[in-house]
Each structure stands twice: as structure tokens, then as C-alpha cells.
Amino acid sequence: xxxxAKPIPSTWCPGCGDFGALAALxxxxxxxxxxxxxxxxxxxxxxxxxxxxFLEINGLHALHGRLLAQAVGVKLANPxxxxxxxxxxxxxxxxxxxxxxxxxxxxxxxxxxxxMNETYGLTKGQAAPTAPLGYEGNIERPFxxxxxxxxxxxxxxxxxxxSGDPKTLTRVLVxxxxxxxxxxxxxxxxxxxxxxxxxxxxxxxxxxxxxxxxLPGYDATDRATMFRLYLETLRSGRxxxxxxxxxxxxxxxxxxxxxxxxxxxxxxxxxxxxLEPNRETYQKLLAAVG
Amino acid sequence: MTTPATQLPTTAREAAPAxxxxxxxxxxxxxLIGGQxxxxxxxxxxxxxxxxxxxxxxxxxxxxxxxxxxxxxADSSVRASRDAIASLKPTVDLLVAFDKEALEFGxxxxxxxGFVLYDSSVFQTDLPNTFGFPFATMAGSQLGQPxxxxxxxxxxxxxxxxxxxxxxxxxxxxxxKRRGGEALEKNLKALEIGRRAGLDASEPMHRYSxxxxxxxxxxxxxxxxxxxxxxxxxxxxxxxxxxxTPATEIMEYLQRYLPSLHGVVRQAEDELAAINMVIxxxxxxxxxxxxxSGPGLSLMTEGIGHAGAAELPVLVADCQRVGPSTxxxxxxxxxxVAHLAHIGHGDFPRVLIAPGTVDDCFYLTVDALNxxxxxxxxxxxxxxxxxxxxxxxxxxxxxxxxxxDRGKRLDPxxxxxxxxxxxxxxxxxGASPFAPPGTVGITSQVTGNEHDEYGHVSVNPVNRVKMMRxxxxxxxxxxxxxxxxxxxxxxxxxVGFIGFGSTTGPIREAQERLLAKGQSTRFFQARTLFPVPxxxxxxxxxxxxxxxxxxxxxxxxxxxxxxxxxxxxxxKLRSLVKYDGxxxxxxxxxxxxxxx
Numbered sequence: 001x002x003x004x005a006k007p008i009p010s011t012w013c014p015g016c017g018d019f020g021a022l023a024a025l026x027x028x029x030x031x032x033x034x035x036x037x038x039x040x041x042x043x044x045x046x047x048x049x050x051x052x053x054f055l056e057i058n059g060l061h062a063l064h065g066r067l068l069a070q071a072v073g074v075k076l077a078n079p080x081x082x083x084x085x086x087x088x089x090x091x092x093x094x095x096x097x098x099x100x101x102x103x104x105x106x107x108x109x110x111x112x113x114x115x116m117n118e119t120y121g122l123t124k125g126q127a128a129p130t131a132p133l134g135y136e137g138n139i140e141r142p143f144x145x146x147x148x149x150x151x152x153x154x155x156x157x158x159x160x161x162x163s164g165d166p167k168t169l170t171r172v173l174v175x176x177x178x179x180x181x182x183x184x185x186x187x188x189x190x191x192x193x194x195x196x197x198x199x200x201x202x203x204x205x206x207x208x209x210x211x212x213x214x215l216p217g218y219d220a221t222d223r224a225t226m227f228r229l230y231l232e233t234l235r236s237g238r239x240x241x242x243x244x245x246x247x248x249x250x251x252x253x254x255x256x257x258x259x260x261x262x263x264x265x266x267x268x269x270x271x272x273x274x275l276e277p278n279r280e281t282y283q284k285l286l287a288a289v290g
Numbered sequence: 291m292t293t294p295a296t297q298l299p300t301t302a303r304e305a306a307p308a309x310x311x312x313x314x315x316x317x318x319x320x321x322l323i324g325g326q327x328x329x330x331x332x333x334x335x336x337x338x339x340x341x342x343x344x345x346x347x348x349x350x351x352x353x354x355x356x357x358x359x360x361x362x363x364a365d366s367s368v369r370a371s372r373d374a375i376a377s378l379k380p381t382v383d384l385l386v387a388f389d390k391e392a393l394e395f396g397x398x399x400x401x402x403x404g405f406v407l408y409d410s411s412v413f414q415t416d417l418p419n420t421f422g423f424p425f426a427t428m429a430g431s432q433l434g435q436p437x438x439x440x441x442x443x444x445x446x447x448x449x450x451x452x453x454x455x456x457x458x459x460x461x462x463x464x465x466x467k468r469r470g471g472e473a474l475e476k477n478l479k480a481l482e483i484g485r486r487a488g489l490d491a492s493e494p495m496h497r498y499s500x501x502x503x504x505x506x507x508x509x510x511x512x513x514x515x516x517x518x519x520x521x522x523x524x525x526x527x528x529x530x531x532x533x534x535t536p537a538t539e540i541m542e543y544l545q546r547y548l549p550s551l552h553g554v555v556r557q558a559e560d561e562l563a564a565i566n567m568v569i570x571x572x573x574x575x576x577x578x579x580x581x582x583s584g585p586g587l588s589l590m591t592e593g594i595g596h597a598g599a600a601e602l603p604v605l606v607a608d609c610q611r612v613g614p615s616t617x618x619x620x621x622x623x624x625x626x627v628a629h630l631a632h633i634g635h636g637d638f639p640r641v642l643i644a645p646g647t648v649d650d651c652f653y654l655t656v657d658a659l660n661x662x663x664x665x666x667x668x669x670x671x672x673x674x675x676x677x678x679x680x681x682x683x684x685x686x687x688x689x690x691x692x693x694x695d696r697g698k699r700l701d702p703x704x705x706x707x708x709x710x711x712x713x714x715x716x717x718x719x720g721a722s723p724f725a726p727p728g729t730v731g732i733t734s735q736v737t738g739n740e741h742d743e744y745g746h747v748s749v750n751p752v753n754r755v756k757m758m759r760x761x762x763x764x765x766x767x768x769x770x771x772x773x774x775x776x777x778x779x780x781x782x783x784x785v786g787f788i789g790f791g792s793t794t795g796p797i798r799e800a801q802e803r804l805l806a807k808g809q810s811t812r813f814f815q816a817r818t819l820f821p822v823p824x825x826x827x828x829x830x831x832x833x834x835x836x837x838x839x840x841x842x843x844x845x846x847x848x849x850x851x852x853x854x855x856x857x858x859x860x861x862k863l864r865s866l867v868k869y870d871g872x873x874x875x876x877x878x879x880x881x882x883x884x885x886x
Contacts, residue, residue, distance in 0.1 A: 070566045
């Protein structure tokens with residue numbers, strides 16, 4: 001047994017919503033029998049981004065807002081790795097917004113789990129892009145990441161969960177990871193994960209969440225239906241959760257970025273780069289230029 | 291299909307030059323072709339370059355375009371010489387002007403007895419030594435499309451320079467064979483129209499004869515293409531970038547080269563994403579690179595610092611252009627050097643490698659990849675617009691000179707035999723062993739936060755000092771592996787030049803000019819800019835009376851770095867700077883010595 005990086009105790013406040021996500025992620029990985037060495041967790045900057053230290057997994061702690069770009073880089077360099085990016089809503093929807101929207105478009109088979117708490121906990125409670133009007137003097141309306149995700153016609157998996165319901169969260173995580181492992185593309189989960197110190201919304205969210213799959217007419221393969229159900233639920237004062245988009249398997253069509261680029265899933269990080277196996281290719285290339 | 295052009299006869303007039311027109315023999319010549327963007331000046335220079343190469347001459351080409359798709363003044367130039375060259379000729383022998391602006395732009399560079407060939411369907415001029423042909427009208431009326439005016443002009447040039455008619459046609463076939471069909475046929479006709487007009491002109495047109503050279507089997511390449519090729523053979527397999535002049539071609543070439551080698555090339559949403567995708571790929575164990583220019587470099591600064599802190603091997607090719615801000619996107623400068631030497635907040639090691647020739651671009655890219663991976667730090671290839679985009683003839687690249695050094699990369703068996711695997715393990719030289727994620731039996735933690743050997747975040751003061759020393763110590767340890775400088779000229783000279791990048795060519799030519807006048811000089815071509823090659827510079831500067839640091843920026847940035855590292859030579863160092871957006875030509879450099 002080689003001694004290598006082991007999980008360390010978490011630094012989160014007692015009662016933090018992120019514990020629910022951490023437990024669910026552990027369970028989902030175990031259920032799918034993903035060995036720790038085959039998984040990479042790319043963490044953002046913020047409380048949630050430290051999660052890579054708290055479970056047995058390869059960790060890459062990214063720059064603020066840049067976790068998705070780094071995660072896509074990892075996946076394209078070695079498509080056989082399970083790549084999970086985890087960060088907060090400030091990291092993803094403020095400084096990381098450009099990369100966030102492009103992740104849907106890139107459609108690499110990585111999972112992006114956002115722990116959404118409407119606040120910047122680590123810097124002591126400033127308004128996040130998702131903060132409601134009035135929170136810490138916020139005068140801008142909140143950004144809605146699920147609507148943003150639904151607004152694009154991309155074959156991604158999209159869901160929202162509540163960390164107060166770790167059972168459902170585990171089930172959705174398993175589905176998202178399976179989606180990734182089948183090389184079907186990008187999976188995005190926004191987990192409502194309250195900050196007990198600066199914005200304790202546990203009670204309010206527990207009362208208000210409504211799983212759209214319980215509604216008549218629910219069809220996560222149909223974007224227009226989900227848009228309607230989502231907006232109607234919001235209008236009724238509830239918080240929509242559940243799987244928001246579940247693309248039907250496209251018959252024979254390759255959708256994920258890594259399979260389009262590397263059909264045999266042998267990537268830049270694992271291919272032989274020494275001179276010898278490549279000499280002939282190089283010689284041909286050099287003979288053809290200039 | 292046989293076109294009329296293939297039956298073009300060699301006329302008596304061509305064989306025996308017209309009386310009264312002296313013919314100048316050229317062994318080092320330059321043709322400048324100017325017009326509006328879209329006039330096809332680049333095609334003319336390409337055809338001329340092909341022709342001269344087939345005559346065994348060394349070739350150097352450059353282009354000058356505005357940052358727009360069409361329109362605006364655009365010119366391109368070809369220099370051909372019996373000697374190996376890597377710079378523009380100080381003067382132009384033949385100026386081809388498709389509009390009046392091109393005449394105005396080009397005339398100051400014209401040799402005293404040089405000629406101008408211009409499109410008289412666009413403008414007229416009474417200046418001496420000018421020949422007007424209505425190129426656009428000729429092509430328009432005889433081929434239905436005025437765009438063939440450029441090859442029509444090439445036809446007249448071929449007469450002026452006494453080109454071999456068969457070879458003149460061959461290069462057209464070579465240039466257009468891939469497009470074939472109508473394009474090839476019409477261009478061959480355009481050539482014939484031009485040649486006929488040149489031969490039948492009322493004035494004798496044959497004015498030059500071109501000396502044959504003995505440079506054969508050379509390749510005409512830009513620095514950007516050579517960097518892309520060096521990256522491929524150096525084991526580079528992952529590239530992410532964002533389009534930016536003058537770096538974009540590196541990405542475009544790699545888009546062609548890498549996919550068949552399990553490589554990946556991505557055009558990212560911005561430079562932030564590009565450098566971070568490269569960081570992710572480097573973490574996974576790939577040799578990875580991005581390329582950019584000033585404005586993109588500013589954005590990538592964040593990621594380069596992260597790679598420094600997290601000890602990730604990333605390669606950044608910086609094709610410098612005029613700055614700051616958007617500056618002049620298509621123009622030449624070397625003004626990122628000070629920024630690069632100090633790039634990022636906080637202290638971390640970084641290495642700046644500066645190829646000076648197209649040849650260097652290939653081999654030093656391999657070295658840069660080796661240094662980055664072995665020492666697990668960011669390495670920057672310091673390039674400049676002229677080096678990146680001008681092309682010169684170089685010998686074919688030699689794979690026997692390419693060696694990969696993956697440092698302490700561990701295979702799964704080596705990992706299994708170890709008691710421990712720690713990403714930031716302390717070692718005597720500062721570089722830790724590396725096993726990529728996916729290796730059975732281990733996990734690793736990598737972070738830009740300060741960390742312990744396992745990669746867990748730490749603010750322990752003792753750990754902090756130890757980790758800082760681990761990273762910074764690499765700069766001392768890797769010194770013997772840095773690309774060495776090259777010195778040229780007389781070891782006994784008392785006057786020296788120091789330069790890097792594309793100034794290498796013009797400085798060497800300035801040395802020749804000075805030597806012809808009895809002034810010997812010595813030239814230090816720096817191929818590592820940071821860490822400043824203090825040992826080599828000391829040996830170079832010690833015997834000198836004075837040395838000029840030649841560079842393209844306002845403040846003398848590299849001179850500043852040298853002064854910082856070697857304050858004892860402050861009095862010997864002088865700056866020769868140029869920041870008008872155009873590359874040095876040799877007389878500008880020679881003049882500074884002649885003037886004392």
C-alpha cells in the first residue's frame with residue numbers, strides 16, 4: 001500500500017449544507033464502484049471548493065471561477081477519468097460565468113455540482129449572483145442558473161437538488177455520473193446547499209421545494225414543457241427541483257466533446273509521446289512542410 | 291489539357307537583351323509588392339519566393355497587413371540571396387504598386403537605381419524609373435476577372451528579372467495545383483498576358499539578371515509553423531488557445547497536425563479558459579501548450595501564476611506585438627519581456643526561452659517542453675511578430691537532435707514499489723516525482739493554495755518557508771539545462787551587441803556591414819532571457835568596452851533585466867531601441883556603432 005494523499009477533516013461550519021452533498025457524492029461514487037484513483041475532483045474557490053480534500057479522490061484545486069476550464073482540460077487529456085467539478089454559485093455564476101455557459105456548449109462528459117447558497121460565505125456573507133432582492137442590500141434581481149441551462153438547446157443533463165434531501169441527491173448524482181460514464185456529455189446539478197452562518201435558508205427551502213417530477217405532464221426530455229413547469233412553479237411561490245433536462249439517447253450520434261475528438265478514448269495524457277513509435281509520422285509531417 | 295501558356299515560346303528578344311537597357315546582376319535582391327488588402331500581393335510574393343528557391347537562393351519573406359479582412363494598405367516582400375539571411379534587405383530593388391498608396395509607402399525604401407512597376411489602370415505617375423501596365427484592365431478584359439491582375443504583374447516581373455520561362459510557369463502550377471481546374475488555367479493565362487505585355491513593351495523591360503545560388507533542399511517556414519512542429523515532435527499533445535494576431539497560426543497548424551496523434555486542439559471561449567484547459571491537461575499528465583500575444587497574455591497571467599504555485603508544467607508561446615492594450619495587432623515589438631520576467635503576483639519560478647531563428651523555434655520548443663515537464667513549472671517561449679510570421683529558408687529539421695526528457699515521471703510499477711507518493715515531495719533539486727491521476731493505488735492533491743507535501747492546504751510558517759524554497763530552488767538547479775546563448779563575430783572585438791528573437795538576423799547582418807568597413811564586433815544572442823544568463827553574459831561583457839542591447843521596446847526592457855542581474859556592467863551597457871512597429875534593418879544597427 002503506497003502512502004498518498006488521504007482525506008482530511010472538513011473545515012465547514014457544523015450544519016453546513018455542503019455535508020449533505022459530500023455524503024451523497026461519496027455514496028454515489030461507491031454505488032457506481034468508481035475507484036478513487038480513477039476519479040478527479042476539480043474544486044473551485046470558496047467553502048464548497050475544498051471538498052476534494054474531504055474524500056478519497058484525486059484533487060485539483062482550481063482558480064476562482066476557472067474550475068470548469070480546468071475540468072474540461074483534464075477530461076480531454078484523459079477521457080477515461082471520471083471528472084467532477086464542484087464549486088459555489090459565486091465561483092460559477094459570477095467570476096466563472098463565461099466558462100459556465102460555455103460548458104453547456106462544449107458538452108464534455110464532466111459533472112458540475114454547484115453548491116448554491118446565495119452568498120459568499122468564505123468572505124463573510126456578501127451577496128452572490130443568486131442572492132434575492134434585499135439580501136445584504138442587494139438591488140439586482142437574482143440569476144437563475146436552471147433557466148440559463150434550459151435556455152440552450154444542448155444535449156446536457158440538468159438537475160436541481162436540495163442537500164436537505166440527500167437520498168434524492170444521491171439518486172440524481174448517480175444518474176448524472178452514469179450519463180458522464182456513457183460519454184453522453186455535460187451534467188449540471190445545482191444543489192441548494194444553505195450557508196447556516198450567513199444565509200440559513202434550510203427551513204424556508206425545505207418548505208418551498210417542489211420536485212417537478214411529481215407534477216402532471218412532467219417530461220424532462222421536452223425543454224418547452226420543463227420551461228413552463230419551472231416558471232409556473234416559481235410563480236406559485238415554490239422552488240422547483242428535480243431533473244430538469246434528460247436528453248433522450250441519440251441513436252448512434254456522438255454528442256460528447258471527448259468522443260468527437262478521441263473516439264477510442266485514448267487521450268493526450270496517456271498516448272505514447274516518445275520519438276520511437278511516432279518517428280514515421282513525424283518524418284512524413286516534416287517532409288511535407290515548407 | 292494544354293493551355294496556350296504551356297506553349298509559350300522563348301522569343302529572340304528574351305534571349306538577347308534589348309540594346310540600351312543595362313542589366314544589373316543581383317545576388318541579394320528584394321521585391322516589395324503593395325496594394326489594398328485583397329489585391330493578392332501575398333500570391334505574388336509567394337510565387338517569387340518559390341521561383342527564387344528553385345534557383346538555389348535563400349529566401350526571407352515578410353508581410354505587412356492592417357488588422358482587417360479586406361482593404362487598407364497591405365504589402366508583402368521577398369528577399370532572395372546567395373547568403374543565408376534572416377532579415378529584411380535594407381532597400382528594395384523592385385517595387386510593385388497596385389495603387390498609389392503602395393507607391394508612396396514603398397518609395398522611401400527603393401534603391402537609388404530601383405524600378406517601380408505599377409497598375410496604370412488605377413493611377414498614373416511621372417516619376418523616373420517607373421513602368422505602368424494596366425494590370426486590372428488587362429486581366430479584366432482578357433480573363434473576365436480583374437483579380438488575376440496579380441499574376442499578370444508576376445508575368446511582367448518575370449520579364450524584368452529575366453526569369454527562366456519554364457520555371458516561371460512551374461511555380462504557378464505548383465502553387466495552384468491543389469485548386470486545379472479553372473484557377474490553374476486562368477492563372478497560367480494571366481502569366482502569359484503579363485509576359486507578353488512585358489516582352490512587347492515599347493521600352494526594353496529586361497533589367498535584372500538573378501544569380502543562381504547553391505542553397506537547395508531548404509524549407510521556407512515561419513516561426514509559428516516551426517513552433518507548432520517542435521511542439522508535435524516534442525511530445526506536445528494538448529493545445530488550447532484563443533485567436534489573436536500574430537499567434538493564431540500556431541493553433542491552426544496544430545489543428546492539422548495533432549488529431550492523428552491522439553492529440554487535442556481546442557479553441558476556447560477566451561484566454562482565461564485556454565490557459566486553464568492547458569493547466570487541466572498538464573495536471574492529467576499531457577504535454578500542453580497555449581499561444582497568445584500581449585492582450586491575451588495579460589489574461590493568462592492569472593493561470594501562469596497558478597501553474598507556478600501548483601507546480602504544473604505549462605508552456606505558453608507569447609508572440610509579441612505592439613502594446614500596451616490592443617496596441618497595433620499586426621505590428622512588431624518585444625515589449626512583453628519585463629512583464630514576463632516578473633509575471634504574476636507572488637514569487638514563483640518561471641523560465642523564458644527566446645528562439646532567434648526559425649530553426650530555434652523548432653528545437654527550443656522541444657527544450658521548453660522538457661524543462662517544463664522535468665521541473666514542473668511554467669515556461670514561456672518569447673517570440674515576436676517578425677519571427678512568428680515572416681518566413682525564411684531553413685534546412686530540414688533533424689529528428690536525431692530531438693530528445694525527450696520526462697524528468698521524474700513514474701510508471702505504475704515504480705509507483706507501486708514506493709513507500710509513498712506525494713505530489714509535492716521534497717527532493718534535493720526541488721522537482722517532485724510525478725504520476726498522473728489514474729495511476730492505481732494512489733490519489734494526489736494539487737492546489738494553488740500553499741500546501742504540504744501531500745497537497746493539503748497549509749499556512750504553517752515552517753512549511754511555507756520550506757515550500758517557497760523548494761519551488762524557487764528549481765531556478766538554480768535547472769540552470770545547466772537552459773538553452774545556451776550563441777555568440778558571433780570576433781572574440782577580440784571591443785564593441786558588442788546583445789539581442790534576442792528576430793533581431794538576430796539584422797544584428798548579424800549589421801556585423802557584416804561593419805566588418806566590411808573594418809569594424810569588428812561581437813554579438814551575444816540570448817536564447818534564455820530568464821533566469822538572466824548571468825554567467826554567459828559575464829564572460830561576454832568582461833572583455834568588451836561597450837555593448838548595445840538591441841530590442842524592440844521603449845524602455846530597454848531586456849537591458850533592464852541584465853542591469854538588475856549584473857549591476858557591475860551598468861556603465862558598459864547601452865540601449866538601442868526601436869518601437870515604431872517595424873523590425874530593425876541592419877543599417878539602423880550598424881549606424882549606432884559607426885556613430886561611436
